[in-house]
Amino acid sequence: MSDLQAGLARVDTRLHEVVQHDDAFIAAASAHLLDAGGKRFRPMLTLLASELGDGINDDVIEAAVGVELTHLASLYHDDVMDEADVRRGVPSANATYDNATAILVGDLLFGRASEVIAGLGAEAVRIQARTFVRLCQGQIQDERQAPAGADPMTHYLGVLADKTGSLISTAARYGAMFAGAPDKTVDVMVRYGELIGLIFQLADDVLDITSQSQQSGKEPGTDLREGVLTLPVLYLRESTDPADARLLELTSGPIADEKQVQEALELLRSHPAVERARAHALQLADEAARLLDPLPDSAAVQTLRALPYQVAGRSA
Structure with a gap:
């Protein structure tokens, strides 16, 4: 995998080149999350x-740079919407600067x-635009509950496919496409990447409950504070066990009281809903791995086959 490491080093160098700016303040703000790692x-x-x-x-390098810049840009906006204080273990851009600066x-x-992707041709731009x-x-849909009459689980998974799966799908698509694959x-x-995105977000949602520190790069319980319906909470809501009454009450909406956030976390960590969410992620990992069956065997295919299980395992 020395080629992969060398390629990532090239991507990192190019990322720092692209975010450079003549204005020192803009350069520093643009590089804030890039320099935080990830x-x-x-x-x-x-x-x-x-x-x-x-x-x-x-x-391929340019495509990888364009994808990562898109991801970084979305994090600046996410942190403003979430009113986050921490990202990647450092103060978020909105906390370091202000909301207006983070958005801009x-x-x-x-x-x-978009400038980077434009150098790759019209088809790459079209894919980038649709991904955006x-x-x-x-x-937008993540900020709203499922519409009346819609299945909450279907709505939730659709949101994950769009907000996380779409860009990871494009990342995988660009790699194969610009390397001349059939x-x-x-x-x-395309399908494999979208499934990886779903698995990635499901693992993050479980980590938001199970991590004991800022293991996921965010403060545990962020989704509970915001009242975001994640898969463990959706599974919890199927419960008819009277013993879950208190937990159902706590997770019925956003939790403003920090003691109640901690109470909800403790109750959820030992609840079967979390294991069901992990099992769901592993089912998607099986589906992603099976997609690769028609491809000729190679070291890359073997690595790609193992990847969905590694992503799902982050929540274990």
Whole structure:
């Protein structure tokens, strides 16, 4: 995997080049979350998917950079909407600067991402634009409950597919596409990436309950404070056990009292709903791994087959 590590180093160098600005304040604000680190999961997937074709090349690197810039930009906006204080273990951009600066820097990074992707041709721009629409659509729907008559579980999974799955799907698609992989292989990576995104978000939602510290990069219980319906809470709501009455009461909406947040976390951590959510993530991991069955066996395919289980295992 030395090629992968070398490729990620190239992506990181290029990211720092792209966020540079003549204005020192804008440069610092643009690099705030980039310098905080992060998993670089999306560019890693782009580079890995390229091994299903001819491997890493300049276009693959640029595509990986564009995807990561889009992700970084979305984090600036997410933190404003969530009123977050911490991101990636450091003060969030909105806490470090202010909401207006965080929003504008997020917009600037979206522009930088579009500029990078524009260098890859019209088809790449079209894919980027559709991905951006789905990202925004998912965020809008995430702020609302399921519409009247809609199944809450279906609504929830649809939100995850849009707000998280869409960009990870594009990351995988770009990698295969710009490495010259066959169209059928690119199609597999589109669906594979979306499933990885679902698994990734499900694991995050479980970690928001089970982590004892800022293991997930955010304060545990963030979703409970905001009243966000995640999979463990949706499974909890199916309960008819009288013993769950207090937990159901606590999770009926946003929790403003910190003692009640901690009480809800303790009760949820030992509740079967959390294990059901983990099992759901593992079912999706099985589905993602099976998608790769038609592809010729290779080291890259073996790594991609193991990846969904590694992502799901983050919540274990």
